[in-house]
Amino acid sequence: xxxxxxxxxxxxxxxxxxxxxxxxxxxxxxxxxxxxxxxxxxxxxxxxxxxxxxxxxxxxxxxxxxxxxxxxxxxxxxxxxxxxxxxxxxxxxxxxxxxxxxxxxxxxxxxxxxxxxxxxxxxxxxxxxxxxxxxxxxxxxxxxxxxxxxxxxxxxxxxxxxxxxxxxxxxxxxxxxxxxxxxxxxxxxxxxxxxxxxxxxxxxxxxxxxxxxxxxxxxxxxxxxxxxxxxxxxxxxxxxxxxxxxxxxxxxxxxxxxxxxxxxxxxxxxxxxxxxxxxxxxxxxxxxxxxxxxxxxxxxxxxxxxxxxxxxxxxxxxxxxxxxxxxxxxxxxxxxxxxxxxxxxxxxxxxxxxxxxxxxxxxxxxxxxxxxxxxxxxxxxxxxxxxxxxxxxxxxxxxxxxxxxxxxxxxxxxxxxxxxxxxxxxxxxxxxxxxxxxxxxxxxxxxxxxxxxxxxxxxxxxxxxxxx
Amino acid sequence: xxxxxxxxxxxxxxxxxxxxxxxxxxxxxxxxxxxxxxxxxxxxxxxxxxxxxxxxxxxxxxxxxxxxxxxxxxxxxxxxxxxxxxxxxxxxxxxxxxxxxxxxxxxxxxxxxxxxxxxxxxxxxxxxxxxxxxxxxxxxxxxxxxxxxxxxxxxxxxxxxxxxxxxxxxxxxxxxxxxxxxxxxxxxxxxxxxxxxxxxxxxxxxxxxxxxxxxxxxxxxxxxxxxxxxxxxxxxxxxxxxxxxxxxxxxxxxxxxxxxxxxxxxxxxxxxxxxxxxxxxxxxxxxxxxxxxxxxxxxxxxxxxxxxxxxxxxxxxxxxxxxxxxxxxxxxxxxxxxxxxxxxxxxxxxxxxxxxxxxxxxxxxxxxxxxxxxxxxxxxxxxxxxxxxxxxxxxxxxxxxxxxxxxxxxxxxxxxxxxxxxxxxxxxxxxxxxxxxxxxxxxxxxxxxxxxxxxxxxxxxxxxxxxx
Numbered sequence: 001x002x003x004x005x006x007x008x009x010x011x012x013x014x015x016x017x018x019x020x021x022x023x024x025x026x027x028x029x030x031x032x033x034x035x036x037x038x039x040x041x042x043x044x045x046x047x048x049x050x051x052x053x054x055x056x057x058x059x060x061x062x063x064x065x066x067x068x069x070x071x072x073x074x075x076x077x078x079x080x081x082x083x084x085x086x087x088x089x090x091x092x093x094x095x096x097x098x099x100x101x102x103x104x105x106x107x108x109x110x111x112x113x114x115x116x117x118x119x120x121x122x123x124x125x126x127x128x129x130x131x132x133x134x135x136x137x138x139x140x141x142x143x144x145x146x147x148x149x150x151x152x153x154x155x156x157x158x159x160x161x162x163x164x165x166x167x168x169x170x171x172x173x174x175x176x177x178x179x180x181x182x183x184x185x186x187x188x189x190x191x192x193x194x195x196x197x198x199x200x201x202x203x204x205x206x207x208x209x210x211x212x213x214x215x216x217x218x219x220x221x222x223x224x225x226x227x228x229x230x231x232x233x234x235x236x237x238x239x240x241x242x243x244x245x246x247x248x249x250x251x252x253x254x255x256x257x258x259x260x261x262x263x264x265x266x267x268x269x270x271x272x273x274x275x276x277x278x279x280x281x282x283x284x285x286x287x288x289x290x291x292x293x294x295x296x297x298x299x300x301x302x303x304x305x306x307x308x309x310x311x312x313x314x315x316x317x318x319x320x321x322x323x324x325x326x327x328x329x330x331x332x333x334x335x336x337x338x339x340x341x342x343x344x345x346x347x348x349x350x351x352x353x354x355x356x357x358x359x360x361x362x363x364x365x366x367x368x369x370x371x372x373x374x375x376x377x378x379x380x381x382x383x384x385x386x387x388x389x390x391x392x393x394x395x396x397x398x399x400x401x402x403x404x405x406x407x408x409x410x411x412x413x414x415x416x417x418x419x420x421x422x423x424x425x426x427x428x429x430x431x432x433x434x435x436x437x438x439x440x441x442x443x444x445x446x447x448x449x450x451x452x453x454x455x456x457x458x459x460x461x462x463x464x465x466x467x468x
Numbered sequence: 469x470x471x472x473x474x475x476x477x478x479x480x481x482x483x484x485x486x487x488x489x490x491x492x493x494x495x496x497x498x499x500x501x502x503x504x505x506x507x508x509x510x511x512x513x514x515x516x517x518x519x520x521x522x523x524x525x526x527x528x529x530x531x532x533x534x535x536x537x538x539x540x541x542x543x544x545x546x547x548x549x550x551x552x553x554x555x556x557x558x559x560x561x562x563x564x565x566x567x568x569x570x571x572x573x574x575x576x577x578x579x580x581x582x583x584x585x586x587x588x589x590x591x592x593x594x595x596x597x598x599x600x601x602x603x604x605x606x607x608x609x610x611x612x613x614x615x616x617x618x619x620x621x622x623x624x625x626x627x628x629x630x631x632x633x634x635x636x637x638x639x640x641x642x643x644x645x646x647x648x649x650x651x652x653x654x655x656x657x658x659x660x661x662x663x664x665x666x667x668x669x670x671x672x673x674x675x676x677x678x679x680x681x682x683x684x685x686x687x688x689x690x691x692x693x694x695x696x697x698x699x700x701x702x703x704x705x706x707x708x709x710x711x712x713x714x715x716x717x718x719x720x721x722x723x724x725x726x727x728x729x730x731x732x733x734x735x736x737x738x739x740x741x742x743x744x745x746x747x748x749x750x751x752x753x754x755x756x757x758x759x760x761x762x763x764x765x766x767x768x769x770x771x772x773x774x775x776x777x778x779x780x781x782x783x784x785x786x787x788x789x790x791x792x793x794x795x796x797x798x799x800x801x802x803x804x805x806x807x808x809x810x811x812x813x814x815x816x817x818x819x820x821x822x823x824x825x826x827x828x829x830x831x832x833x834x835x836x837x838x839x840x841x842x843x844x845x846x847x848x849x850x851x852x853x854x855x856x857x858x859x860x861x862x863x864x865x866x867x868x869x870x871x872x873x874x875x876x877x878x879x880x881x882x883x884x885x886x887x888x889x890x891x892x893x894x895x896x897x898x899x900x901x902x903x904x905x906x907x908x909x910x911x912x913x914x915x916x917x918x919x920x921x922x923x924x925x926x927x928x929x930x931x932x933x934x935x936x
Contacts, residue, residue: 016755113718114822152849156663167661169670170638185910191819192851193635194888196895196906198915202637202670206663223720250581252691284595292760351659384659385870420662427664438664442653446922447666453921454914465665 008094008460009075018053021066028056038124039080039098043333044088045346045392045400046429051078051092056100060176060184060215066099067213067459068182076462078207082124084143085427086347087382089208093463098245101150107131108216116173116190118218121150128219129389137221140165143424144330144347148276150214155426156206160329163249163382164256165222166289167424172205176216178456190218203450208426209461211454225233225288229298230257230322231315233305238262238281238365238377242358244308245381249354257286258382259329263388264363265336265376272335273328281307281380284308284329286322330379333389336376340391343374348407349428350414351423353386359387360417364410373406385423412437416465426467474930476562477543478858483540485565486521489534496524504823507548507566511801512556513814513860513868514897519560524568528652528683528844533565535681535927536650544627544930547677549619550592552611554815555896557623561931570619575686577598584658586686588620596687605689605898608633611892612798612815618682623894624674628797631717631850632724632756633690635892640673644684648923651798657700658686671918676894677929679922681874693756697766698790699783701773704843706730706833708751710826712776713849717822721768725754726850727797730746731802731835733857735846740803741796751778751849752797754790770822797846804844808859811842816898817883819891820855829854832878841874853891880905894913895933 021029030036036050052075057063070077076096083090092098104120105127111117112135119128119166124146128139142159143152151157153175156169165171173323174188187200204212235241241260248255260283262267267279285301287294294317302313315323328335337345361377366390368375379386388410390403411421421434436444447466451458458468489497498504504518520543524640525531538545544564551558560566573595579585580603584731587596592614596607610627619625620718621643625636633639642656645668655668672680703709709728716723729737735747749771755765762785770781784790796803805813820828830847836843836856847854856878858871879889879902889902904912915934919926926936 033809079621111821114821115716115718115851116821141474148597156661156667158661162661166638169661169667170634179910179914183910183913185912185914189906190821190886190889191853191888191891192515192822193624193626193630193637193819193891195892196888196890196899197903197912198679198918199624199670199674199676200911200914202667203918206665206667211666223718225720226729230519246581250691251692273740290761290764292764296681296758296760351661352660353582353584354660357581385659414659418657419659420657420664422664423659423661424663431664435665438657440654441669442647442651443655444665445651446647446653446668449921450671450918455919 006094006458013073014052014075014095017069017075021055021068024065025055029102030054039083039100040091041084042083042088042090043408044086045180045394045428046088046091049091049093050097051098054098054100056103058103060178063099063178063213063215064184066097066180067178070097070459071457072460074457076459077081078461079150079154079213081122082145084145084147085151085155085428086425087430089426089428091429091463101148104215112137114190116218117151117221118442121215121217122148122151124148132221136224138224139219140222141168144333149217149219153205153214153217156422160257160259161378162380163258164254166288169202169205171220172201173220174218175201175204175214177204177212177214179212179257180460208428208465210451210465211460227291227294227317228286228288229315229317230286230325231293231298232315232325233283233285233310233313234278234280235308236280236308239358240308240310241281241283242361242381244305244310246354246357247304248301249382253297254290255285255382257298259284260331260379260381260386262377265332265378268339268376269328269332269334273331275328284325289314300338332378336389336391342389343393345388345391346391348387349385349412349423349425350419350421351383351388352414352417352419354384356417357381357384360413363413364388367409371402371406373403387398429464474562474926481541482520482543482563483681485537485543488537489523491535493523496578496839498522507551507558507568510551510553510556510558512554512898513862514556514559515893516560517561519566522566522568523594524571524904526571528646531567531646531681532650532652534565535646537776538565538927539650540909542925542927544927546929547681549616550591550613552613552615553619553623553896554893557894557896559897567844569616572683575827577694581607582658583689584686586684587617589685590616592616600689604692606692607687608690609636609639612801617685617687621673621682621685621794622676626892628725628727628848630848631726632722634667637670637673637690640669640685642686643669643672643682645672645680645682647680676896676933677921678933679928695759695762696754696756696761697783698754698793699766699781700793700930701751701753701778701781702747702748703776703778706879707830708776708778708828709749709751710829710849711715712773712778714822714825715772721765723753723765723850724756728847728849728854729800730845731776733800733846736803736807736844737796737800740806741799743796751923752793763920800846804857804859808842811859811861813857813859814856815855817853817855817889817891817893818878818889820882820887821851821852824885825849825852828881831881832856835874835877839874841871897932900935
């Protein structure tokens with residue numbers, strides 16, 4: 001599924017770019033094979049394609065310095081945050097220079113009174129939340145991994161709270177970006193809304209480093225709710241669980257999290273996180289609000305669950321009990337992986353209109369059974385978004401082919417239901433083949449025209465998203 | 469403030485484009501002077517600049533037909549919805565063809581179970597809400613005018629509900645767009661989230677017809693809350709009213725509307741809408757939620773208002789009383805205009821981080837008094853967004869100059885506080901001069917590169933936003 005449409009630069013060009021950076025960066029530039037491999041390796045079955053060098057930048061100006069040097073010699077530049085991307089975003093199919101942003105850790109400013117913070121791209125979501133301790137605020141977007149906020153913006157990430165708080169698209173107010181010519185620009189302001197020009201912020205969020213490198217971002221924060229309650233509710237089938245989700249959303253219950261784990265995933269979590277849950281499709285839910293509000297929401301949800309044969313619905317406001325459940329949910333990937341020793345779990349996701357959720361999940365479960373794939377289903381179902389985690393024996397080409405075909409059918413199914421081939425993981429290399437199935441040719445041409453306009457020499461993370 | 473950087477096409481080119489459309493469109497194409505003027509006229513002090521012809525399109529394909537003909541002859545194309553824009557968006561500084569979308573009135577689909585609807589661009593917000601009657605759903609975005617949804621998307625409009633429900637940026641899921649080459653593309657899907665490629669939807673929302681013409685859009689709908697309560701609360705000063713707003717937002721009260729009217733605007737509304745309110749700065753508020761929830765919110769707001777010397781806070785769940793108040797709020801523009809017979813009211817807006825709101829409004833009020841401008845202040849203050857409505861004697865060049873200078877200072881003040889030169893009205897012609905003060909040169913260059921990439925012959929609403 002990898003596309004390498006452009007030419008690898010000459011070794012001479014690459015050497016010139018690297019040599020021009022060596023003196024300044026010293027030991028913060030590495031061409032060691034182990035380092036080059038490490039910074040191209042992610043949780044994907046795509047082969048690792050290392051860059052020619054890895055530079056550890058500490059400031060926006062240093063990122064600009066690297067991009068300028070690479071632009072001069074037409075050498076690719078790949079941004080790296082924490083390496084938790086799932087679709088080969090940090091591979092270097094044409095070589096070039098990987099810029100690791102992990103050391104850009106400054107909290108630039110915190111405006112608690114405006115519910116926003118400006119951070120450097122390498123700050124992770126848990127680091128930001130640790131910084132916010134004692135402010136009464138939190139940053140709600142929580143992909144499974146402790147990803148960097150720059151990487152989360154670049155891939156338009158979301159997570160379990162998105163049904164209530166939105167995705168990175170909704171929670172980034174402003175960006176500092178290094179463009180392909182090495183120029184530093186700022187997009188957006190700290191104002192909550194604006195109609196002053198093209199929305200460069202939203203164009204760059206989800207652009208996966210192909211239009212520019214995000215070095216700083218201003219994100220919205222949320223107040224920690226007065227009360228939080230959470231609970232779990234078992235169902236007889238994934239279809240009935242999904243129908244309860246659909247009704248919950250349609251009734252307008254302002255649920256903060258509503259996650260589906262199928263019976264295979266529950267079994268995996270029981271084993272991995274020692275939960276002791278009944279091994280049946282289960283919803284994990286959480287409510288945020290006033291004390292009276294969360295009780296009201298939980299009661300309304302419990303009634304809906306009951307209508308669809310779910311229950312018993314057990315909920316608690318006790319922080320430790322809730323914490324254990326959500327830790328288990330966040331560990332779902334590792335739990336799934338433990339189901340098949342020697343195999344690797346690969347997470348893929350789609351998103352459909354909520355009315356098609358039950359149908360899409362049920363058909364996908366049937367497909368898993370019929371095709372002999374071993375996979376769990378787990379999802380942010382309040383958005384119509386769900387993941388499957390197929391377990392692949394990487395030494396068995398037949399197994400790999402079976403899983404690839406399954407993911408192809410999953411994507412076609414979601415698209416046929418009015419959905420998208422990627423709810424929150426991005427395109428990278430892994431989902432490039434599906435973009436022409438989702439977008440019409442004119443829309444893809446428009447994306448390519450924008451790519452060419454902002455990156456005329458195709459040096460920004462080439463071979464990803466809409467490769468030109 | 470008008471910019472006309474490109475050349476007007478030759479009369480021969482314009483005639484060829486118009487003649488190529490005459491046979492098909494018949495009486496739906498007009499070159500009558502009165503019609504040409506009518507479809508360039510808006511609520512702005514910019515001079516009316518009529519197009520050479522106005523075409524009344526009824527389908528996306530017809531819009532594509534007009535754009536194709538104009539593209540062939542390099543003739544400008546200007547989209548027109550209801551003509552309620554405020555910054556000269558529908559002027560035709562280089563002539564060309566105005567495409568009026570007012571007859572594109574179809575509700576293409578309604579998916580109540582997914583809380584979305586797809587409509588043609590000419591459907592207005594009240595028409596959509598009338599269609600939604602009996603579904604339990606509503607479309608929350610409400611600029612003062614009954615604008616077309618296509619125009620609202622094109623200008624990234626918002627309104628009184630944005631503090632709770634977001635702006636058009638947040639409520640458009642998918643678009644059908646005619647590009648500069650006449651090609652029809654679709655952006656987005658009905659899925660609630662996606663990370664499958666560049667966010668063309670968000671790029672086109674707010675692009676003011678300069679990158680393409682929106683002919684259909686899929687919008688999010690909201691459930692009508694179980695309970696709605698609304699009320700008004702007078703304050704001794706705009707500063708104390710704004711401080712109460714800031715605290716309300718910072719406390720996380722999920723307020724649905726919180727609008728400031730200064731004492732001048734209250735007086736105007738008293739006269740125009742026969743309200744009988746005390747003529748002092750006043751907040752109009754509304755709460756959406758469960759019956760218990762809205763009572764809880766109203767109580768919390770009342771306590772905050774009291775802390776800042778506001779009150780008495782009177783609130784009601786009675787629909788007719790609420791309706792009369794909000795009608796008066798929506799009529800604020802006309803009420804302001806009635807304050808100075810013979811003068812015209814012009815609405816301009818800025819938006820600042822909420823922590824700077826009190827300061828920005830107070831300084832603006834002081835500026836109004838010091839400069840002898842007659843103007844009201846009214847705003848969607850929960851977002852940090854407020855309008856001033858200067859009343860201008862259009863026969864007095866001194867008055868016009870005074871108001872222009874005032875708007876310049878207002879904009880500089882908002883930008884200096886980390887805000888934006890336009891919260892919700894867009895750029896058009898009127899705010900072009902302020903974009904270089906808000907965005908750095910590299911960001912404007914990126915906008916122009918995108919404009920050139922998608923509209924290489926500069927025919928889409930030329931001379932607006934970032935004219936090339």
